[in-house]
Amino acid sequence: MAENDVVVIAERVVGGYPDVTFELLGKAKEIASALGGEVHCLVVGDSEGHECLGASDHLHLVEGEHLWPYNPHAWESAISALLSELNPRLVLASTGTVGIDLCGALAAQSGAMLASYVVDLSVQGSSLMAVAQLYGGKLMAECDLGDGPAFVTAIPGSFAGLAARVDGVADPIAHRHDGAEVRMRHVALTEPEKTGVDITSEEVLVSVGRGIGGQSNIELAQELAEVLGAGLSASRPVIDQGWLPKAHQVGKSGKKVKPKVYLALGISGAPEHLEGMRQAELIIACNTDATAPIFEVAHYGTTADLFDLVPEILDLIGG
Amino acid sequence: MKIVVAMRQIADLVEELEVDASGADIDREFVKFVSNEWDEAALEEALCLKEAHGGEVVVVGVDDVDFDQTLFGALAKGADRAVKLSCGFEGWMPTAVRAEILARWLKDEAFDLVLTGVQAADDLDGQLAGVLGARLGLPHAAVVVGLEPDGEGFKVTQELGGGVTLTSHATGPLVLGIQAARQAPRYVPISRIRQAMSAGGIEEVEVEAPAARAPRVTRLFAPEAKGRAEMLGDKPSEVAARIVELIRAKGAGVS
Ligand SMILES: Cc1cc2nc3c(=O)[nH]c(=O)nc-3n(C[C@H](O)[C@H](O)[C@H](O)COP(=O)(O)OP(=O)(O)OC[C@H]3O[C@@H](n4cnc5c(N)ncnc54)[C@H](O)[C@@H]3O)c2cc1C
Numbered sequence: 264m265a266e267n268d269v270v271v272i273a274e275r276v277v278g279g280y281p282d283v284t285f286e287l288l289g290k291a292k293e294i295a296s297a298l299g300g301e302v303h304c305l306v307v308g309d310s311e312g313h314e315c316l317g318a319s320d321h322l323h324l325v326e327g328e329h330l331w332p333y334n335p336h337a338w339e340s341a342i343s344a345l346l347s348e349l350n351p352r353l354v355l356a357s358t359g360t361v362g363i364d365l366c367g368a369l370a371a372q373s374g375a376m377l378a379s380y381v382v383d384l385s386v387q388g389s390s391l392m393a394v395a396q397l398y399g400g401k402l403m404a405e406c407d408l409g410d411g412p413a414f415v416t417a418i419p420g421s422f423a424g425l426a427a428r429v430d431g432v433a434d435p436i437a438h439r440h441d442g443a444e445v446r447m448r449h450v451a452l453t454e455p456e457k458t459g460v461d462i463t464s465e466e467v468l469v470s471v472g473r474g475i476g477g478q479s480n481i482e483l484a485q486e487l488a489e490v491l492g493a494g495l496s497a498s499r500p501v502i503d504q505g506w507l508p509k510a511h512q513v514g515k516s517g518k519k520v521k522p523k524v525y526l527a528l529g530i531s532g533a534p535e536h537l538e539g540m541r542q543a544e545l546i547i548a549c550n551t552d553a554t555a556p557i558f559e560v561a562h563y564g565t566t567a568d569l570f571d572l573v574p575e576i577l578d579l580i581g582g
Numbered sequence: 583m584k585i586v587v588a589m590r591q592i593a594d595l596v597e598e599l600e601v602d603a604s605g606a607d608i609d610r611e612f613v614k615f616v617s618n619e620w621d622e623a624a625l626e627e628a629l630c631l632k633e634a635h636g637g638e639v640v641v642v643g644v645d646d647v648d649f650d651q652t653l654f655g656a657l658a659k660g661a662d663r664a665v666k667l668s669c670g671f672e673g674w675m676p677t678a679v680r681a682e683i684l685a686r687w688l689k690d691e692a693f694d695l696v697l698t699g700v701q702a703a704d705d706l707d708g709q710l711a712g713v714l715g716a717r718l719g720l721p722h723a724a725v726v727v728g729l730e731p732d733g734e735g736f737k738v739t740q741e742l743g744g745g746v747t748l749t750s751h752a753t754g755p756l757v758l759g760i761q762a763a764r765q766a767p768r769y770v771p772i773s774r775i776r777q778a779m780s781a782g783g784i785e786e787v788e789v790e791a792p793a794a795r796a797p798r799v800t801r802l803f804a805p806e807a808k809g810r811a812e813m814l815g816d817k818p819s820e821v822a823a824r825i826v827e828l829i830r831a832k833g834a835g836v837s
Binding site: 400518572579 | 595619623700704711717721737740745746748749750753759765766798799803804810811815823825
């Protein structure tokens with residue numbers, strides 16, 4: 264029955280489908296089977312490569328004017344129209360731009376519940392129960408989404424163990440949606456500039472966060488990187504403050520890195536940062552706050568002040 | 583051009599957050615509340631737009647602990663008006679409630695843009711820009727890193743992850759969740775904030791706290807220490823020696 268169905272919004276905007284789409288499909292299968300419903304997957308705009316979405320029971324391909332490249336206004340209108348047809352119990356998306364752009368609005372329009380930053384989700388009795396990661400990863404909130412329709416945006420990686428990538432889709436269902444009044448028009452899609460700095464190829468990264476305190480202290484981290492034969496990377500605030508160029512950014516909206524060693528200095532470990540570096544082989548974190556979430560993913564940690572620690576390392580190996 | 587900037591307070595993440603006796607909220611008695619950093623980016627973008635193209639910047643938000651400070655800060659930085667919506671709500675306000683309060687106030691204000699932060703650290707039931715945009719029936723976009731007036735509307739640039747950006751042309755009014763302004767938020771000396779305080783100038787509006795559907799939090803807790811790091815202590819010289827050892831053992835970097 265439709266009211267027990269689960270919908271996954273496939274979030275392909277450039278390139279191929281991201282891992283999170285398959286993670287969501289895996290979770291959707293689990294939830295749908297607990298509810299006795301089926302899994303629908305929504306592909307909006309260009310449907311190239313949709314064959315890998317075979318884990319869904321029904322694949323919907325929505326085409327129409329303004330739907331490709333990604334256009335938040337047109338996508339919202341198309342998804343909203345399809346959802347009111349499907350009338351599902353649960354809609355799953357990721358906390359990526361599409362999830363942040365659309366899910367709050369879609370849930371508000373339909374009067375559905377919404378939980379974001381979700382890392383766990385289950386059916387308990389007639390309720391959907393979610394666990395969300397809040398306060399930059401410092402606290403988790405377990406919450407009851409009730410027995411009505413709900414939207415959940417999940418943090419990529421949360422359901423990695425369930426990832427379901429099945430090649431081959433029998434009969435995709437084609438839809439057409441031409442927004443009557445689209446007030447947003449596509450202008451340009453821009454890929455990141457190639458600058459010569461490539462933090463993804465470094466074996467060791469010295470990575471600085473807001474704890475570095477200011478532009479003038481970047482030099483200290485640079486010096487450390489040099490003696491360690493490492494690259495220099497950073498969290499988003501360091502980039503937004505203009506202390507380092509964008510090419511150095513690690514995380515959701517920066518680069519995904521997987522070095523042998525990641526030395527995090529003054530980085531709190533917000534989910535958007537962890538998304539970019541949690542797969543490093545060895546993570547060592549320096550943060551004066553013993554409760555900082557970075558210590559959840561780090562293999563080794565210290566609460567020493569980075570301004571005391573770095574000079575000591577330089578003394579040891581700086582020559 | 584009239585730009586409304588929706589701002590709010592949030593628990594300072596630099597501090598340790600404790601769970602209160604109910605087990606479902608942070609202990610608000612002991613934590614420091616500060617202005618949401620992404621709202622500060624939204625304010626900065628609004629002020630830059632005003633400086634470049636003229637117009638008016640109105641800062642608005644639902645009253646909360648130390649919100650006056652945020653509003654006076656905004657006035658000192660160059661906002662034209664600061665409005666505090668008081669509804670007697672205490673505790674953890676769902677985004678849906680905040681959006682409803684703002685929407686009711688906005689219906690009597692003509693505006694071209696509503697800018698707010700892309701997120702706040704406790705927005706369990708969604709980020710404000712999308713929820714408010716839907717409530718107002720206006721186009722909206724999140725993770726915005728670029729904004730320019732363009733003909734009849736605006737050019738809006740969003741980050742789509744991995745460094746890819748999308749630029750769209752949108753006809754206003756618009757609601758945008760700002761990720762980063764064109765420059766880091768400006769610093770304003772305490773003396774200017776004091777001046778703003780003595781000039782007063784915060785408009786206070788009484789509003790009703792509407793009911794809204796939001797998830798019921800059953801438990802708030804610190805993440806279970808699963809893969810907790812092995813702590814190396816905090817004596818810098820000893821820690822430094824261990825770190826060098828660890829890096830050498832990986833056979834990477836350090837000669
Ligand atoms: C859509 C979206 C995309 C995002 N993309 C990214 C992304 O790609 N990358 C990213 O990093 N973030 C991203 N963010 C931002 C993210 O949410 C966090 O705000 C950010 O990661 C925090 O950076 P930080 O850890 O450096 O700063 P903070 O959270 O402020 O942490 C600074 C830390 O330094 C510690 N510290 C301070 N002084 C010292 C000292 N002397 N010695 C040791 N420790 C010290 C403090 O205890 C604190 O834990 C994104 C956010 C959104 C909404």
